[in-house]
Amino acid sequence: MNKPVPVPTDNSRPFWDGLREHEVRIQQCDECQHWTFYPRRHCPQCFSDQLTWKTIAGTGTLYSYTLSRVPTAQEFADEVPQKLAVVQLDEGPRLNSTLKFLDEADIEIGMRLKPVFEQRQDMVLLQFTGADTPIPETENVPEEAQPSEPEASDAPKKQIPCNDIDALRSLISEEFGPWSNVVEVTQELIDQFAELSGDDYWIHTDVEKAKKQSPFGGTIAQGALVQVLQSRFHIPQDYEVTGFNNMVNYGSDKLRFPSPVPAGAKIHMRSRVKAVEASASGTRITLEMHTHVVGQERPSVINDIVVQYM
Amino acid sequence: MGLKGNAAIVGAAQYKPEKYATAPRAFHVDQVAELTRMALADAGLEAGDLNGLAVNGPWFNEASTFVPATVAEYLGTELSFAEVVDLGGAGSVAMAWRAAAAIELGLADVVVCVIPQRMAPMAPDADPMAMMAAMRYGGHSTAYGAPEAEFDIPYGHMAQNTGYAMIAQRYASEYGYDARAMAKIAVDQRTNACANPQAMFYGQPITVDDVLNSKLVADPLHVLEIVMPVAGGAAFVVASREVAARLERRPAWITGCGEHLATKSPTYAKNVLATPIGPASAKAFAMAGVKPSDVHLASVYDCYTITVLLTLEDAGFCPKGEGMRFVADNDLTYKGSFPLNTHGGQLSFGQAGTAGGMSQVIEAVQQIAGQAGERQLARCDTAYVSGTGGVMSEQTAIILQGD
Structure with missing residues (x-):
């Protein structure tokens, strides 16, 4: 369904390359140690241009979320309600993402999260699920993607x-x-x-x-x-x-x-x-x-x- | 430092909000000309008096750049001050203080602030599908290298609704949430709209249960807590003390202003619940030498109910975390203990794009001038007006005062 795919830049390429290897990489300032997301060429805390890419665990907490019951764009209609989330990484920066494999009732602000690496065309997106939530092996095949025949009922009509x-x-x-x-x-x-x-x-x-x-x-x-x-x-x-x-x-x-x-x-x-x-x-x-x-x-x-x- | 209070809003014009599908279309330059003519006439001024302009820049139909020169040429006016404002819904309030500052600096003495938001006629060869595609992600840039194109849109983060919803959810987790109090904001403003024949929802009162039973769009926001986009547009005229002195209307002096912004997406705000309207309002109140308790009318930008709640708290009308109780304890109508958005607010007046905030400025001007009709406050000498752009991205406040 042609969902938008991120296009890496020279600034961001290490982040997207990392996700392909199922690793989360973000930048840290050499001078003030501030962690930064999204990728850029300077530290937004001290303006230093000495930043180093580092691999982190990718774990964090749920800062906020909403369940969008109207698709935010047509391409996302199959996800409704979209589980849109703001995740705070353990290093401090926040980012926009989506929650996977969680029932509405299981989502709570402050809950611990771990990364889910989601293939989209030739890119991998960074999504999240509960720290203790099992990640299904067929993660890339949405449940509804498998055409299902309704079960034949044995009851007389x-x-x-x-x-x-x-x-x-x-x-x-x-x-x-x-x-x-x-x-x-x-x-x-x-x-x-x-x-x-x-x-x-x-x-x-x-x-x-x-x-x-x-x-x-x-x-x-x-x-x-x-x-x-x-x-x-x-x-x-x-x-x-x-x-x-x-x-x-x-x-x-x-x-x-x-x-x-x-x-x-x-x-x-x-x-x-x-x-x-x-x-x-x-x-x-x-x-x-x-x-x-x-x-x-x-x-x-x-x-x-x-x-x-x- | 700051404004001396030597410039005032002395006239205004506002298209009645209409549904996009049936509203008249006009080129933006024609809307600017019409609104300017109407606003000058409302003030009792003439074409030759005009020498300053503040206009919204983004999506101006007939000029992708050089907007003020295009407008001046079309109007046939020489300008000694021209400003393009690109602060979304904060633009109306932002224009007011920029015009006042220019007047106090002596650059101009009659400035029109104008935002045309009816749709322009379609070109004969226009492809409506391509036009819809261009608007697909609203204010979210799809340009190569735009942070939101790379880190928001692929995840489906692109609508205003969900941004505000996530702020409300965070608020709920820190301070608790009273859905009935939030609904009451929309209900009281609707009561006000029912005293304003210009409002989109005039004659359609609602109850708290109506709000809570309306469609849940993005938890916890119901559709009746979200503005309805309408076609419209508005202008107001800011004039110097010398000009205002020869006019009949009671001027609304611009005595204080403040502006604050840090991030486009609230995701990257240091604290999403300490909104930019806090420092912006503090500066405006200090400049005007008044306190929140001196305010007779709060004209609060209200794209969503949560915007109102956070503005009431962060501007200092009530302590942080007590906004819901404040709303529940006060009658927010024009008859009430804390008159809020007496024109109905954008929630009930309608939101004409970035001209939505114009309705808040113009209502304050009309209340101060004693021209608010059925909803006129017994006393309105001091009004607080806020503007909010994006998702609490950029916020601006002014204090308007009558003599």
């Missing part, structure tokens, strides 16, 4: 005849049902859809230009593509509509694309029964289907789809 309006109406709920399986919206899929539909606007297809000019930090999927991918989702339901000869997609009462889906994003869907209506031509069930980028609160597609049973 409730069978509802399509002409039993009252029984169908009992399914109407304000609450959404369980999440579907996860589907990855790859650039390849976006390119194929561009060819098929003719919607090949650069923000969908020109990866290099989008990296520089897209407000989303990269290419995004066509809204229509994300809409039709709803056919790829399977949602475990505890009911089944029966007794019809034919079932058709009658159309949509409402279709919205409230937030973009960046290329490479994992998406999933959930739905609820919104309305049930008997008509001369059959029974119409309106399903409110919401497709989200995994972990993101704001849906990417809202589709009130009407299914007609006849």
Whole structure:
């Protein structure tokens, strides 16, 4: 998802080189012994230009943090709530980072932290976790990255005849049902859809230009593509509509694309029964289907789809 | 040393805050010209009286540099003092004292301070996507070598919301946190906005529960504790004692000022809870020869509720760590024991970008002049006005006084 990657300078290169070797290196002033972060050419305490790079343990304490429940930029939507932290290294300097492998309830200002070395493209970022928190071996593979099939339920499904309006109406709920399986919206899929539909606007297809000019930090999927991918989702339901000869997609009462889906994003869907209506031509069930980028609160597609049973 | 109190704010103009999507667009030079004309008229001055300018520099639409000369040329005015201010939300207050200093030095005698913040018309060939991309990280530089491009943005540290949220979290860990008291700041200011027809949220009172039930954006900040960005813009006119003497309005003399900044990111502040408004306010009060207890109106920059709390404490209106109790114990409305942001504050008036702080200056001027309508204070001889830029990055305070 094209998260921003730091670009080292002559000033900072030893820091980033150190992280690649899973070492934390910062500068100390030869004259006043003040430790400095971020890297620079002078000591901000005494203005001396005699600084020496030193390897430190990288441990520290949590000075402050927040859980951002709205992505600070689209590229970070998959992390919501983002666990943004200010870490005070044991040597004194503070730095901005993010917390890993910690539940919200386990985060406390003043807690001890140790470094986590996180690969991002060809760079390694310095993140942190609790001093006693185990670091999973598959640290670089986020949990949601593994597409999951919902577990097949052995429980018998409730069978509802399509002409039993009252029984169908009992399914109407304000609450959404369980999440579907996860589907990855790859650039390849976006390119194929561009060819098929003719919607090949650069923000969908020109990866290099989008990296520089897209407000989303990269290419995004066509809204229509994300809409039709709803056919790829399977949602475990505890009911089944029966007794019809034919079932058709009658159309949509409402279709919205409230937030973009960046290329490479994992998406999933959930739905609820919104309305049930008997008509001369059959029974119409309106399903409110919401497709989200995994972990993101704001849906990417809202589709009130009407299914007609006849 | 310091200001002698020989310059005063004598007129002002402010666009009514509007939603960006539906607000009129105009070139910044045209907004500057219109606001200047309106502010001079409000003061009872004419085009030929103007000889000084303070204008915000960043993101000025028609000039990437040489902003004052561009503006002077467009206005058709000769200037003997020109200043560009780049202090974010602290800019409005910063302009006021710079104008006063220039006047006391004899460089100019009528200075307009102006910040246009409506959007400019889009060029026919403009790519809206590219424009959105340029604004993607707000005030965070993506330039090669910019510390924040290298050490903040890759981690997702780029929004004002999360910076202020982390300050609030740190405050909570050191002094405790009363979410209802914090919400009360927004509620009392909304009561004030309901007495100000110009405010964005006029006619929409809220309760403490409304604030606490509003969407949690970044712990502990709810959406009703965060300003709403709006299109707008404002100007005020600072004039010398000689000019002010021939005008009808009661002048708001600029009798004290202070400014302080050390870091752009609060992460690198020595103590994130000892904010720059502390030393800035101490200097302003000392220069004016008044104390916090002499203040009739606190016009406190309020991008977030936490900004107000820390300003009340660090400016000396209450002891450190007791801000929440102070807020809970006082009625902060125009009818109350401690009138705060009687125009509604930016939280309820709306934040027109870096012109947001203009609303705090202009409210103080109107209260001193007795022109605040329904929300007029019975007595307003001394007002404290603060400005805050970035994430408590740069802060400025002035004292305004009526005769």
